[in-house]
Amino acid sequence: MSTGTGRTAPREGAAAPHRSPDVPVVASRRGHFWVPGDTVAVSTGTAQRGPMFVQWEAPEQLRHEVPLVLVHGGGGQGTDWLGALDGGPGWAQQFVAAGFAVYVVDRPGHGRSPYHPEVIGEMGAPFSYEAAVGLFAPPERAGEQSAWAWGREPGDDGLDQLVAAFGPLPADLGWSQELDADRLARLLDRIGPAVLVTHSAGGPVGWLAADRRPELVEAIVAVEPMGPAFVEFPGMGALEWGLTAAPVTYDPPLGSPQAVRAADPADRRIPGLAGTEVLVVTGGSSAFADFADDVVTFLRDAGAPAERLHLPDKGVHGNGHGMLLEAGADRACAPVVRWLAERDGRTI
Structure with a gap:
């Protein structure tokens, strides 16, 4: 049904999200704080560069000792973890309902973490509808991507919800990852050991955080991480150091992207992982x-003792790159919750 504005009205008979009987009621504690940025001189005085907003929630009854830190993807924000495009609960709520404490971050320059070019650097291009469709709902996969319950043109409510949350990335991909890794490392210094749960372009931040704070990264769940190694993203940058655009520590030392690329795979050991x-x-x-x-x-x-969890192998079909935002996001999350619960040897 058209609203007369070119937008698609909500489906007739669809319940408002707060009235849905399928959304679990969870008693929890919650709050937020900032990982402050560096202080730098600017034209107007002294400013912060790259503070990181952190929102946390813990169930009334914790069942797992180690918290989860949720790191969103490129151009997105922490809200990616807080709800699906249909207004239902997101993965953060699923983790809390399963007994985990969660820390949801907005990477520097994204979402609630302010961006100003004078302190962070030049912005990349705006996030377009075409980029969103190509990444999250490619038409060539429409027949198999059953979890994408919306259209693929501006004006469709689901696609509009997706694009509304996206902003520009810093133009310098390596610098952006350096900034993210520093703030994430300082968050871990404050909260202690945690499991990192990353998505897409947040994946390199997980590898870099483990490089900087190996004793504080208990495990990493990388949901559709950037790759493969050394890939170049037109208009964004390249994963010059393997799976990161920013330098990472190798043993034996590999002091340049060229050295990493030329090295035998057996010599690409990352002590932090x-x-x-x-x-x-x-x-x-x-x-x-x-x-x-x-x-x-x-x-x-x-x-790293890495393994793959392919959702169809767990009976969960039809998910694309935005599985945390798609219809049935809880079904996509369930195998991850099981893996996290099974590996947690310190269940409270």
Whole structure:
């Protein structure tokens, strides 16, 4: 039904999200704080560069000792974890309902973490509808991507909801990842050991945080992480250091992107990932699934006991790159919750 504005009205008979009987009621504690940015001189005086907003929630009865830190993808924001496009609960709520405390971050320059070019650097291009469709709902996969319940043109409510949340990335991908990793490391300094749960372009931040704070990263769940190694993204940058655009520590030392690329895979050991359990999660209808095995192989060469969780292997079908936002986001999350619960040897 048209609203007369070119927008699609909500489906007739659809319940308002707060009236849905399918949304679990969870008693919880919640709050927020900031990881402050650096102080820098600017034209108007002194400013902060790249503060990071952190929203946290913990169930009334914690069932798992180690919290989860949820890191969104490129151009997105922490709200990616807070709700699906249909207004239903997101993965953050699923984790809390399962007994985990969660910390949801807005990476510097994204969402509630302010962006100003004078302190962070030049902005990349605006996030377009065409980019959103190509990444999250490619027409060539429409027949198999059953979890995408919306259209693919501006004016469709679901696609509008998706694009509304996206902003520009910093133009310098490597610098952006450096900034993210520093703030995430300082968050871990404050809250202690945690499991990182990353999505898409948030994936490199997980590898970099483990490089900087290996003793504080218990495990990493990488949902459709950027890859494969050394790939170049037109208009964005390249993963010059393997799975990151920012420098990461190798042993034996590899001091340049060229040295990393030329090295034998057996010499691409990353001490920060040694022994760190990594789960790479992919959807059955996503192009990211096509190179996920290459990412797992790179991580294993780096020293991480990495494994892959492909949702169709768990009976969950039709998911694309935005599985945390699609219809039935709870079904896509359930195998991840099970993996996290099973690996947590310190259940309270």
